[in-house]
Amino acid sequence: MFDDLIAADLPIARKSILPGTGFFLPDDLEEDLDDERAQAALEGAEAAVVADPDADGLACVALIREAYGDVQNVPEPEGAEEEEDANGEGENENEAEAGADAEVGVAPDADPTVVAGAGAETDDPLEEPEPTPHSVALVPASPHNVEDALARVAEYGSEGIDLFVCDLAPDRYEYVEDELALALETASSVAWYDHHQWSESVAEAVREAGVDLVVGDSEEECSADVVFRSLEYEFDDQYRELAAVTRDHDLWLREDPRSDDLADYAYWTDPAEYVEVVREYGADLPEWAEDFLAEQRVEKEALIERAVSRAELREIGDYTVGITYGRCSQNEVAEAMREQGADASVIVKPAGSASIRGTDEFQLCHEVAGRVNGGGHPKAAGCKPDIYDDMLDYAHHWTSRGAVTKQVILDAFEAAVEEAEAEAEAEAEAEEADDGDTDETDA
Structure with a gap:
């Protein structure tokens, strides 16, 4: 297929009707890429988080990394370093080295219903994964492929790794039974934190398998809330606020305008970048991230207008x-x-x-x-x-x-x-x- 036929820069009228470029990747190629990314992320990792890569799932990753004392690599926009030097401000001691924030990701332009909050389009969806320095690896998953992520942790994770599953709920236990059993053989512990609707039979089966399952009230908590109260760690107020603002959007309360910013930023940026930015800045995104959102929202509003019409x-x-x-x-x-x-x-x-x-x-x-x-x-x-x-x-x-x-x-x-x-x-x-x-x- 010619690249021009699935180009990301289609006119809005056509872009509104057609799926993104990631849709046209063959499943086997996508699976191979996901395997490579997972292997790169899990190499030497102390813990792994299988999470939905939307704002709620990624907030869970941020909380777990904080609890593990994982290194922060805060991305900076292009040209930020030159601007700082020109202003005499010097280097940001948390600035990420080039490529250091590359982390396991999801297929570009994945539909946000299937992969809620999946990352924005990339110029090269076949880009090779780079090693990640994180001791807590992120393995993104959707509700429809959580079993694949569990299998990757079982295969590429180190023996005795701590495994967390966040913001995901299987419709049936048999969908994840075999892969969860393999993950339990590799991991020293498995904790599952969620807030979706679970059937009693699925929850009971997951617990009987040896998983520490905590399911919050879907009308009161988001998954970040569940992680915040479940981990034996004293989080500071920045993380309490991050969970609260994430909940505002995830439960569609819409009382805090920052929650839309978090949701949009999680959707449009790379999951690795989102996690480290909210760890550094909390729910108040930096000015350069707000500028990025403003640019993206021009197209977003045009697509919304088409759908509403x-x-x-x-x-x-x-x-x-x-x-x-x-x-x-x-x-x-x-x-x-x-x-x-x-x-x-x-x-x-x-x-x-x-x-x-x-x-x-x-x-x-x-x-x-x-x-x-x-x-x-x-x-x-x-x-x-x-x-x-x-x-x-x-x-x-x-x-x-x-x-x-x-x-x-x-x-x-x-x-x-x-x-x-x-x-x-x-x-x-x-x-x-x-x-x-x-x-x-x-x-």
Whole structure:
């Protein structure tokens, strides 16, 4: 395939409809690259963190590195050193050497629903990994490939390594059973910190395997909160604040404007850079990072505008559901549909996945996603319906603006709403029967 056909600098109108360059990499090539990156990151590491590379997952990495006293390598923008010298400020003693912040990453332009918060586009997605100096290695993973990350830690991690899994929840234990068993053989300890919806059977199986599993309340905590309170380490106020601001975005509270900055920076920059920047600066990003965000947001706003212009509202039961298609920042698009009257919103992505966002009125997002190969929280979930058999299906997906995917997810909404209504009726009847029995007894 000609590079120009999947170029990153497409016009906004086309970029909004098509997936990023990483989508077109063959799976086997991507897996080989992930193996190489993981091996480079894990070489000589004292601990490994398998984490979702969004702001929440990466905050977990920052907390764990702080607890282990891992070295800080704070990236600086190009030209920063020359500016400091010109101003007579001298070198930043924490300045990273060239290439020192290279770390295991994810496929460029990975869909943020499948790999929530994955890094920004890179000029060369096939770039060779460089050794990392960190004693706490980051191995990024999505909810759909956490088992692969566990297998890489088992294969490339040192015997007796400490393993942490953060901000990830398997839908079924059998998805991770074999790989987790291998990781437990390699690691001296495995701790799993999360805040998503776990079924009791999966949680019990993970604990019985020998994992220290801590799952926080998904309506009260983000995964960074869980790590903060679970590690036996006295974090200073900077990290407490980092967890709080991360929670503000991850739970979609939106009370602190800095939380959008953290989420965007985690999405657009390399995971290694994000971790070290928030360790140095906390939730208040430096001016050069803010300048970077301002530049990126010009395109972001244009993509949001395209997606919002395609939005439709559908009535399902007592709820209004907004649905649209596009390569965009899903939270802002969902907020725009909420302002148009949507109780829940669906943003279908060119890569085939979708983000589902709820409100106080609709808190069944995880139930909807669970019906179409996904999962998440009551107010925020993601999925990728298993409906793509070949590239013709994807071609139809792009040209029809996700028509089939939209219908599959709307059908899942109808089924979830009907089931919830049936359960509510059954509970009401049971309560009424109990009240009747009580009245007869009293009489």
